[in-house]
Amino acid sequence: MEHRPLKAETDMREHLVVIGNGMAGCRAVEELLARDPTRYRVTIFGAEPRVNYNRIMLSPVLAGEKCFEDIVINDAGWYADNGIALIAGDPVVAIDRETKTVTTRGGVSESYDKLLIATGSDPFIIPVPGKDLPGVIAFRDMDDVDTMLAAADAGGDAVVIGGGLLGLEAAHGLTLRGMKVTVIHLMPTLMERQLDEAAGWLLKNALEARGQTILTGADTAEIIGEGKVEGVKLKDGTLIPASLVVMAVGIRPSVALARDAGLAVGRGIQVDDHMVTSDPAVLAVGECVEHDGQVYGLVAPLWDMCRSLADGLVEKPTGYRGSVTSTKLKVSGIDVFSAGDFSGGDGCEDIVLRDASRGVYKRVIVKDDRIVGAVLYGDTADGGWYFDLLKKQEDVSELRDLLIFGHAFAAGGGAADPKTAVAALSDDAEICGCNGVTKGQVVSCIAKGAHSLDAVRGTCKASASCGSCTGLVENLLALTLGDDVQSGPKTMCKCTSFGHDDVRREIVAQGMRSIPEVMQKLHWTTPDGCSSCRPALNYYLLCALPGEYVDDQQSRFVNERLHANIQKDGTYSVVPRMWGGLTNPTELRAIADVVEKYNAPMVKVTGGQRLDIFGIKKEDLPAVWADLNAAGMVSGHAYGKALRTVKTCVGSEWCRFGTQDSTGLGVKLERMSWGSWMPHKFKIAVSGCPRNCAEATIKDFGVVCVDSGYELHVGGNGGIHVRATDLLCKVANEQEAMDYCAAFIQLYREEARYLERTAPWIERVGVDYVKARIIDDEAGREALRARFLYSQSFSQDDPWAQRAEGAEAEHHAPMARFIPQGEFA
Amino acid sequence: MTTAEWLDIGWVDQIPVRGSRTVQVEGGDDIAVFRTAEGKVFALLDRCPHKHGRLSQGIVHGGAVACPLHNWRISLATGEALGEDKGCTPTVPVKIDGGRVLICRASTLKAAA
Numbered sequence A: 001m002e003h004r005p006l007k008a009e010t011d012m013r014e015h016l017v018v019i020g021n022g023m024a025g026c027r028a029v030e031e032l033l034a035r036d037p038t039r040y041r042v043t044i045f046g047a048e049p050r051v052n053y054n055r056i057m058l059s060p061v062l063a064g065e066k067c068f069e070d071i072v073i074n075d076a077g078w079y080a081d082n083g084i085a086l087i088a089g090d091p092v093v094a095i096d097r098e099t100k101t102v103t104t105r106g107g108v109s110e111s112y113d114k115l116l117i118a119t120g121s122d123p124f125i126i127p128v129p130g131k132d133l134p135g136v137i138a139f140r141d142m143d144d145v146d147t148m149l150a151a152a153d154a155g156g157d158a159v160v161i162g163g164g165l166l167g168l169e170a171a172h173g174l175t176l177r178g179m180k181v182t183v184i185h186l187m188p189t190l191m192e193r194q195l196d197e198a199a200g201w202l203l204k205n206a207l208e209a210r211g212q213t214i215l216t217g218a219d220t221a222e223i224i225g226e227g228k229v230e231g232v233k234l235k236d237g238t239l240i241p242a243s244l245v246v247m248a249v250g251i252r253p254s255v256a257l258a259r260d261a262g263l264a265v266g267r268g269i270q271v272d273d274h275m276v277t278s279d280p281a282v283l284a285v286g287e288c289v290e291h292d293g294q295v296y297g298l299v300a301p302l303w304d305m306c307r308s309l310a311d312g313l314v315e316k317p318t319g320y321r322g323s324v325t326s327t328k329l330k331v332s333g334i335d336v337f338s339a340g341d342f343s344g345g346d347g348c349e350d351i352v353l354r355d356a357s358r359g360v361y362k363r364v365i366v367k368d369d370r371i372v373g374a375v376l377y378g379d380t381a382d383g384g385w386y387f388d389l390l391k392k393q394e395d396v397s398e399l400r401d402l403l404i405f406g407h408a409f410a411a412g413g414g415a416a417d418p419k420t421a422v423a424a425l426s427d428d429a430e431i432c433g434c435n436g437v438t439k440g441q442v443v444s445c446i447a448k449g450a451h452s453l454d455a456v457r458g459t460c461k462a463s464a465s466c467g468s469c470t471g472l473v474e475n476l477l478a479l480t481l482g483d484d485v486q487s488g489p490k491t492m493c494k495c496t497s498f499g500h501d502d503v504r505r506e507i508v509a510q511g512m513r514s515i516p517e518v519m520q521k522l523h524w525t526t527p528d529g530c531s532s533c534r535p536a537l538n539y540y541l542l543c544a545l546p547g548e549y550v551d552d553q554q555s556r557f558v559n560e561r562l563h564a565n566i567q568k569d570g571t572y573s574v575v576p577r578m579w580g581g582l583t584n585p586t587e588l589r590a591i592a593d594v595v596e597k598y599n600a601p602m603v604k605v606t607g608g609q610r611l612d613i614f615g616i617k618k619e620d621l622p623a624v625w626a627d628l629n630a631a632g633m634v635s636g637h638a639y640g641k642a643l644r645t646v647k648t649c650v651g652s653e654w655c656r657f658g659t660q661d662s663t664g665l666g667v668k669l670e671r672m673s674w675g676s677w678m679p680h681k682f683k684i685a686v687s688g689c690p691r692n693c694a695e696a697t698i699k700d701f702g703v704v705c706v707d708s709g710y711e712l713h714v715g716g717n718g719g720i721h722v723r724a725t726d727l728l729c730k731v732a733n734e735q736e737a738m739d740y741c742a743a744f745i746q747l748y749r750e751e752a753r754y755l756e757r758t759a760p761w762i763e764r765v766g767v768d769y770v771k772a773r774i775i776d777d778e779a780g781r782e783a784l785r786a787r788f789l790y791s792q793s794f795s796q797d798d799p800w801a802q803r804a805e806g807a808e809a810e811h812h813a814p815m816a817r818f819i820p821q822g823e824f825a
Numbered sequence B: 001m002t003t004a005e006w007l008d009i010g011w012v013d014q015i016p017v018r019g020s021r022t023v024q025v026e027g028g029d030d031i032a033v034f035r036t037a038e039g040k041v042f043a044l045l046d047r048c049p050h051k052h053g054r055l056s057q058g059i060v061h062g063g064a065v066a067c068p069l070h071n072w073r074i075s076l077a078t079g080e081a082l083g084e085d086k087g088c089t090p091t092v093p094v095k096i097d098g099g100r101v102l103i104c105r106a107s108t109l110k111a112a113a
Helices: A023-035 A055-062 A074-081 A141-156 A165-176 A197-209 A256-260 A300-313 A383-392 A407-411 A417-426 A439-447 A452-460 A470-484 A498-511 A516-523 A533-544 A560-561 A586-595 A616-630 A660-673 A735-749 A756-765 A767-776 A778-795 A799-804 B104-111
Strands: A014-019 A041-046 A072-074 A087-088 A092-096 A100-105 A109-111 A114-117 A120-124 A135-139 A158-163 A180-185 A213-216 A220-225 A231-234 A239-241 A244-247 A251-253 A267-270 A283-286 A288-292 A326-328 A336-340 A350-354 A361-368 A368-378 A428-434 A573-574 A604-607 A611-616 A643-648 A682-686 A701-706 A709-714 A726-731 A816-818 B004-013 B020-026 B030-034 B041-045 B059-061 B065-067 B073-075 B094-097 B101-102
Touching: A014 A109, A023 A041, A023 A516, A055 A165, A055 A767, A074 A165, A074 A283, A087 A135, A109 A407, A109 A586, A135 A141, A135 A735, A141 A165, A141 A244, A141 A660, A141 B059, A158 A165, A158 A231, A158 A239, A165 A180, A165 A197, A165 A244, A165 A470, A180 A368, A180 A533, A180 A643, A197 A336, A197 A361, A197 A368, A197 A516, A220 B094, A231 A336, A239 A799, A251 A300, A267 A283, A283 A288, A283 A300, A326 A383, A336 A383, A350 A516, A368 A383, A383 A586, A407 A470, A407 B041, A417 A470, A428 A470, A439 A452, A452 B065, A498 A533, A516 A533, A560 B094, A573 A616, A586 A611, A586 A616, A611 A616, A643 A660, A660 A682, A660 A778, A709 A735, A726 A735, A735 A756, A767 A778, A816 B004, B004 B020, B020 B104, B030 B101, B041 B094, B041 B104
Parallel strands: A014 A041, A014 A114, A041 A087, A114 A283, A135 A244, A158 A180, A158 A244, A180 A213, A267 A288, A643 A682, A682 A701, A816 B020
Antiparallel strands: A092 A100, A100 A109, A120 A251, A220 A231, A231 A239, A326 A336, A336 A368, A350 A361, A361 A368, A573 A611, A604 A611, A701 A709, A709 A726, B004 B101, B020 B030, B030 B041, B059 B065, B065 B073, B094 B101
């Protein structure tokens, strides 16, 4: 061997060969050198023609906040000083475990005693047509950054596919570099793996305010272009022009080399607690490994892994136990932090703080007195503290009440009892920032007789705007009055301290446009509400923004989501609309055919003069509707908080007592009002004479025809508490009856609380109030009527026809069918 | 990739966020598969412990679903009724692999039987 005068031959130390000159490979070597600088001779192979740099700082380089030199971790001197041989720009393409050698693409071979694989991960490229066009890149290394910078110099449009951490950082950088950027994200929430819906919504708003276009729920169909990229086409047909497309949809552990070498590979290269692979001479570390079933795509676990690896290499094994991770978005001016598990679940308690005026959302998830997760938006200063408590699994029961206010408040100067803390405030201390109300003013307002939260809000306005100081005001009430505090109006549900009326007023006053926005601005204490508040908010927004608000199907009760009534056995009943209770042979035949075709076990004539077909399976609903549509029938909305039926008698056309055409008016009222969503169900009836065969005086809106005109009655109910209507007024002709009806419905829609029928609503506000709005205020009546008709111009699309044509088919079809092979025990 | 232990029932994206889909089991009851706002996927027998309401048709909020019949809240993770109510719906282990939803075959058979 003396005839090969290579350094390797004179250096008798064990040879450690590292494949990967990235963060993991070099960190592992650093850890090793720190423990025993002379034990191994080290050779590092890197695919990129560069020294070791900090990959997670590529985003600031793209954004122009740093240059490449700033993010170099180890320069050429480090390799020289430590006697490390670096072979950069020539990737290893094969490992031979028999002969313990590695070979590069350029043909260089090197033998090893210990091999460390630190190949990291590869960007995932979605397999769409056009993915190989020039101008389509990933965001993984310095070459990608150079490509992006060159594209930005030319200006124009860029599309970033993927609204995760990396994608948003790329979009931010390209925006700062002057490109017009569109982010396409498959999921409804940005960074959904790190953020909950509320924080995702705040982030989307902030990015849009910076000029980016964010398309969520958007699925890429193909990338188009002749010879180079020209645009991205979505599955819904939208075409977005682009001279640059960055794919940042995720990463996959880079395992090809290890797999070819016959090492055990699952999702990543499988390693034990000492980062040793299935071959004792081969180790692996970083994003390419799978440890205890976990793979990591973040930098923090890598530090822990490298420590354990180095401990093992110097034969003082400690063992890696997996990592809890946290993330921070590196977009300057937007602070986002997330750590641990924020999916909630059993035994988990959410502590939520929302400060709308500062754009802050904090959520800490506690289980068994320990923090298991945290999501912070806007104010991430305490991220590190929460993460530390989380990793150490510290008991936080002592801190519980003050935890959400952060480290300074919980650990230091803050008094342990919030009431004591409020008592300690000076009279000049500001309680309500929105309305500039001091503690002294609140206390004097309470002393003058405002003995409830609502009364305080009504007089000095403290906590009447954003509501974030509600707790402080409540504490002041308790301090000043002791047990004499009067409880305010019932809150909407346990998710909020606001009542229905407050929420509605603020939705309109602040122009709120979505459920997450309401929850943020009004400081909801739960991340996504509950089955009480979500349907209510959905209705309030729908009512406030006709034609603009997009109905949230997941906030609808099942009957309104499936446009049929669920029955106790899980089947549905179907009620087609019969205008004014009239029908004809074609409709009856179609109904009879449906009953036979779908084996409906029962047909019932309802109290509202309709036919109800029972026992229809969820899967059959679209086909049933198609058959009914074919005979000219539409949804009867028998399932909705909406106009149900207009019941009529035969009136002057047939009846010897009839005074007016009650049937005709009933049909006209139903044609005007069908399809509108309301706080609760709404029933109308028209009787042709005071004998009142249509029972108009127990309906929400009832018309009783008399010789001289039409009596209009409101607020009746035939339910548990029977209530006869109040007489609203008498009008002279059909048109007036229609106009008053429209105005009344709109007043009810705008002012009643969700799930409040007209009867309790009128009991609450008084019939005189309704009369003042509908009869005395002519201009107001006309405006109400106009708003109702405007809203109706968007709502009279038959939902059955849309579903019959295949819309939202996922509501009806099972996801999969499983046929057991005689496997039932 | 359906295996001896796991049934491949489709893509995660096929389940609406804050919603659910069902898996029909021939000869047995349906399995309801839920996806929460945070993207977690759970599978339970599609039957409320109270009056056997179809949980798949309920409103999903946080880590729970409200039964459409009488508004019982059922934990998606454990199947236990929350709050004052007492009762439990069988759960089925789920795992996600490359965007595909896999449910445990043995538990599916046991729950649906």
